[in-house]
Amino acid sequence: MSANNLPRHIAIIMDGNGRWARNLGMTRIRGHIRGVNSVRDITTECARKHLEQLTLYAFSKENWSRPRYEIGLLMRLLKRYLIKERPTIKDNNIRFTVIGQIEGLPEDVRKEIAINIEESKSNTGMILCLALNYGGRAEIVDAAKAIASDVAKGEMSLDEIDEDTFKHHMYTADMRDPDLLIRTGGDMRISNFLLWEISYAELWVTPVYWPDFKKEHLEEAIREYGSRERRYGGLIE
Numbered sequence: 001m002s003a004n005n006l007p008r009h010i011a012i013i014m015d016g017n018g019r020w021a022r023n024l025g026m027t028r029i030r031g032h033i034r035g036v037n038s039v040r041d042i043t044t045e046c047a048r049k050h051l052e053q054l055t056l057y058a059f060s061k062e063n064w065s066r067p068r069y070e071i072g073l074l075m076r077l078l079k080r081y082l083i084k085e086r087p088t089i090k091d092n093n094i095r096f097t098v099i100g101q102i103e104g105l106p107e108d109v110r111k112e113i114a115i116n117i118e119e120s121k122s123n124t125g126m127i128l129c130l131a132l133n134y135g136g137r138a139e140i141v142d143a144a145k146a147i148a149s150d151v152a153k154g155e156m157s158l159d160e161i162d163e164d165t166f167k168h169h170m171y172t173a174d175m176r177d178p179d180l181l182i183r184t185g186g187d188m189r190i191s192n193f194l195l196w197e198i199s200y201a202e203l204w205v206t207p208v209y210w211p212d213f214k215k216e217h218l219e220e221a222i223r224e225y226g227s228r229e230r231r232y233g234g235l236i237e
């Protein structure tokens, strides 16, 4: 496959932890714990493939509606992950970042996020972006509010607002849009993920549950991506 056909930014909806665990007669929690292994394996593999960015949907705004004990566990897992994965981030020259309403996360989690961002800010390899307390509609609303505020302050006129203005007010302002969106667990939906940014992303859904998602599945997705023609609404000569 030529370098042109390789995705530069992959985004993943990591779904199916609960079903993976249930099928094996375990609690949902075991599924999330195993899901963290897949996060580590896929992150390392993407960095090794010199991807520019990997964005992982780790906790959505909608996830707050889960039982309290599950939310508590996800937050503890996240904190442990942020601490434990520092060597992975360092050894793979990864720049760590986050998108979402981070202010809504527990303070101890925010503290670890800030450390990972600070410690990895000079790394020059792949960007690893975790979407946390993230919602695609909320992101668009936040952008609209920030733009409205600029207009109200007289810093921008209505006529100046265009798609670029929105792009620059998204959480992803300084990132390229995903080329490939992978969803594990088989459901054919977007679940409020990166609504603005995936306008032209190629979608690839696999029935494989996230804890079972391995290098070979990633490679299958990348191969399939390479065989597609991206036309962006135009025609190929």
Ligand code: FPP
Binding pocket: 014, 015, 016, 017, 018, 019, 020, 028, 032, 033, 035, 036, 039, 057, 058, 059, 063, 074, 077, 078, 081, 130, 185, 210
């Ligand atoms: C969906 O499984 C997955 C999530 C709720 C978020 C992903 C979380 C992880 C991979 C573990 C923690 C991540 C980090 C980065 C520490 P589900 O529970 O919706 O599965 P189901 O659809 O089978 O119920």
